[in-house]
Amino acid sequence: EDKVVQSPLSLVVHEGDTVTLNCSYEVTNFRSLLWYKQEKKAPTFLFMLTSSGIEKKSGRLSSILDKKELFSILNITATQTGDSAVYLCAVEATGGGSNYKLTFGKGTLLTVNP
């Protein structure tokens, strides 16, 4: 059974701190790894990673994938209170052919205090 494990489950930091969120996975027929931010209801897309060692960046957020060790990290530098959210890691796998499904980790609840 496909498995995605995120750590830590929760984290409290002060504005300006840098945080690193971890995601490890065991899936069959890996296709991609995705990061989402969930504040209220709809998870919003952050990154999609398919290749090892290539860092994706968007402003203060960055992410990298290691397909050999089966993990990814999401870094947030100079955190702001608006970064407070649940960060979800999901791995996309194919079930054979062209059908896909996402397996999610339980998320990391990040709280950024002023």
Next chain:
Amino acid sequence: KAGVTQTPRYLIKTRGQQVTLSCSPISGHRSVSWYQQTPGQGLQFLFEYFSETQRNKGNFPGRFSGRQFSNSRSEMNVSTLELGDSALYLCASSQNGANYGYTFGSGTRLTVV
């Protein structure tokens, strides 16, 4: 362009009843997948539809079913509701897999009493 629309936003049902949730994907997206989100289990995959065919199914009992129409809108049905079915139900649409991005709707909050 319009996002993914889920209706209704909130629903309260009693045990034993059945419920139907709706998801309208982004125009042009042919894949719709459904997820159940609970505090204890996180987001769990229910099923995925593409061009009116169920392509993939998660580990949920047969009480959970779905369908997709020719306009790509999808419905999810849960019969004989149990208290444990209380959750946020999210749908995501994509053209066909993550290469094209998955966009989530705001979900339907189902409470079973």
